[in-house]
Amino acid sequence: MLNLSEIFINYNQLSGKLHFLVALSKCRRLNTINISGNKFTGRLPPYMGNLSTMLEIFAAGNNMITGSIPSTVANLSNLLILSLRGNNLSGKIPTTIGAMDNLQGLYLSYNSLSGNIPEEISGLTKLVELYLGANKLTDPIPSSSGNLSQLQFMALSQNSLSSTIPTSLWHLQKLMVLDLSQNSLTGFLPADVTKLTAITAMDLSGNKLSGDIPISLGELNMMIYVNLSKNLFQGSIPDSLSKLLNIEKLDLSSNALSGVIPKALTNLTYLANLNLSFNRLYGQIPEGGVFSNITLKSLMGNDALCGLPRLGIAPCQNKTNHSRSKQQLLKVTLAAVMAILISASCLCMLVIITTRRKGNIPLPLGTNLLSYQLISYHELVRATRNFSDDNLLGSGSFCKVFKGQLDDESFIAVKVLNMQDESASKSFDTECRALQMARHRNLVKIISTCSNLDFKALILEYMPNGSLNDWLYSNDGRQLSFVQRVGIMLDVAMAIEYLHHQNIEAVLHCDLKPSNILLDKDMIAHISDFGISKLLVGHDNSIMLTSTPGTVGYMAPEFGSTGKASRASDIYSYGIVLLEIFTRKRPTDPMFVGELSLRRWVSQAFPHELSNVVDSSILQDGIEDASRPPENFSILNINLISIIELALLCSIVVPEERMTMNDVVVKLNKIKLNSIHSFENVGAFLMTPDIPNFYQQQPKGI
Template identity: 45%
Template structure:
């Protein structure tokens, strides 16, 4: 740092740039505030700087550009930045900065570029940023920001690039989104945005890149998307969109990337434009879509044929007005039976064929896992072992190798293949391929989950997560169960819900896994009997004593899972003996101070914030108890569970936001 010290004598210094230079290898000293008053540019990109940003940097009153990206900076963003009135560009991306975005940045009336992505910033987006009318690029992606997009942000009429991706932002998109008339890039992916896509999107004529992937957007894809003629990239995947894909999209002649996978879309995929260039990956996970054979989707029924059938039926009804009641009744039952048969055929056509999976050979699996070595082992289950593998093209995956010497392993493989082949949901683990060599080798290649299991986060040292993360995981699991129970023609019962079967991706989104003992409730059965055993501590009473399997059994297991997630106590913990159980312990203690049952990691805060967490934990435990009542008919339905948890989450976010605005005490 003697180099920087010597520069303090250079009173006419205007630019100081040492990007990717080993001259700085340590902390940024406070003496930077003693540099020349004439300094307008300070750039130290990729210089391995650690520690915090010194507040003294606010002394450089004529700075126009600060570039400190790609370092190891910690702590918070100094509020003294607000005094640098001439600042036009601030870049602090790819560091480890924490805390909230200081409102003092709103004093920088000349600010055009604000880059704060890839840090650990939390709290809400300051509403006052909407007053910085000179702002052109706003990059806040890959942080831990929450709450909704401030309505004031649409005042930035000259905004060109907006990146809010990979945060925990929620609520609807701005109703007046069309005010960003000159925006070219908008990335809102991997958040928790909900409601419909605003029709004002049609006003964004210069938009070339738009991503809403991995949110909770509902409603239809607006027909007005066809007016965005400059659009080159459109990703609406992993939401809850319904209706048809607008045919107006064929007018988008520059749309090189298009993805609407894993929604609830239906109808015919448009013909023309660039739609012939898109692969099946753009449309998978929508059960009611139909299209060209190369997309591995059902072919679309001819509308002419349907109209002809309708006309014929009308003629019959008109030509035979005096037909006997018996004939009418007979005709009614024939039509009804044919309709049921047609629905069954439609369901069969919607199944994604095994041939569309990626083909991976045994040799590739063996090589990718270094011969299924112990160093690649992720875990062991009842019927198989799971390994991590990496293919030659760099693709990382998890492979579940079944222990065929065990009785029931072969059936488990078949069941898991059947379930994963027929289900597609953002909160279910995705199957990549299967590998079968007669009866000698059976394996499933699955999507790799880099954050491991919920079990690991609950019980491994060095892993901790807050109440909001636990809440989101429970909502994800409940959403997966809702889909299994209500989102398929044949309801599916998981039968083995527990923390080790809840896997977390890079964004801590939960995916339900291990369907080896799942059951399909066929022919309108509400329950079946089986000898398959689930995991002790999570089994519903009727399952353990009579072998009765129903969707209500999954609800019971979910209730236990919720209580375990909040208390960090296994249902098989040694403290639960005799008549005492996790459920009875929670039930007895729920009216007492929550510190007796809630995981202490959640209660490290003080004042009103602690109270908000307590209230949230209490509400979650109450839902857990309602899910795990002794009588199946008294348990909640998965749809009710999702609704209740979303309301609890909304209250938590409002309470914590109120606390932050008033202070902790």
């Protein structure tokens, strides 16, 4: 008994008070207590703080426990999970809880806790999930909650929280789910919400928020669910919401929004549920997309809308009597456009003159004059210490890449072309054009160029965490967790989706591999090296190649048989990289000889023997004892199966049978969301806790 390490008596019909915790306090090796889903009554005894200092999980959710949370709970200094959801707890959240600096999951929803959320919560620096919904909490959300830099899930719904949403909350870069619904929050949303780079679901409904919906909301391209209903939002629906390409549900009902419905919303392929009811919208209801199956319930309360007779909404009337005013507007618009063009021409001349005086080349075609940075050859020499080997980041067939520090102390990467290679100049021009056409957060940004007869260089943003190749194969002890790997490949997928589907001319990368996937300071992935990229013009689906591009092992098999490159050939390369990042095996590994390839090796193990082929460090993720299988192995295995299945579908031999990158992004997005509970030591084998209602999952486990 004294050597007991885990106790699981959850989801039975056990009853009585919690006096047995006294006996458990003698078990000094106790790691886990799970008594959830029973009929235990009474109070949490103060002596629960005397339980084993090795205790990592205390789960007593879904019982009938009363009283307050004892302040002595803070004595459990190694606790990772504290779940008391679904009881009858009252009183305040103890301020001592801020001392539990190892806590990663705090689940107190569905109780009767009152008072404020203590400022001391900022001490929970490792907290990943915070669920305080359905209580009686009041006062503002503490500004210190912005210090929870590891937070991924925050659910504070169904309380009486007041005042404005703290500005610091909008800077949580790892936050995936934010649910502040059904409170009394007021004020405006900030104009810039783009720091929430990982956000997937946001529910702010049932508050008193006002002002305009931020245009920047459209930049949160991971978003699947947005609910801003039952607030006081004004102004028009931003056109930028049409950039939420993964959105499945958008609810803007019961506000004071005005103007027309943006036609671009019809382009949102996955948007299945749109509610715009009870606003002040007017004009033509768009046709196609989500509006093909929209119901009257989602549009009612906007009396000035027109153009949907099947729902009893009258057709729009042609207003020819406004033609004169339209002509006058056209004249004013043309005059304004001419003025802008003249100003732009003058600016171009000024920049060209300045450039020639400094000895630089003219600006590359299509460059944004406002963001282009003029950097001379002499400044590059100083920045790289005369291109010394100490500053060398890497080299390839066409180039060498150096780290540099400019006069303003900012860091850059300088890609110097090998002018002895006849292909270098063509590679330079190709990469310039591709990077100028394509602007996306997951593509390496081109800062400037420098060129003369003997020297050509691209100046790119510097990526301090190196390449994916470095992380997979360096011997310096660096390792990537499962969630990090999923996040990196989701970043890459979003970049490829942008290149393939969101440009007038689709860009084919043609050389996707780990060394071309770079990681910034926040471990966000950026695709680089567009030296052999190709453009698909108009409605072309493929392009005939005069030479075989890419790298052996990553090239699609149709290169050899047809000589054609297409979107599908990039997807094949992506599938191989996806296999590589989870197996930590190069496709050119010496073990792959004859008919055996990386893909075949993995497919032979799929799905029941994946543990024999995946990177062993994934299976040991967060586990100190390598001889003991992780408690969440079954959940881990489910996520691995989903990932490997996706990789195999991307790398099918027949190009037409491969997935599109649009579908890859959606699939990976969901895998990442589902895997959070399995791989950050949060909710591990206790299943998903308190997932908000919009995921339509039943609370289980803790």
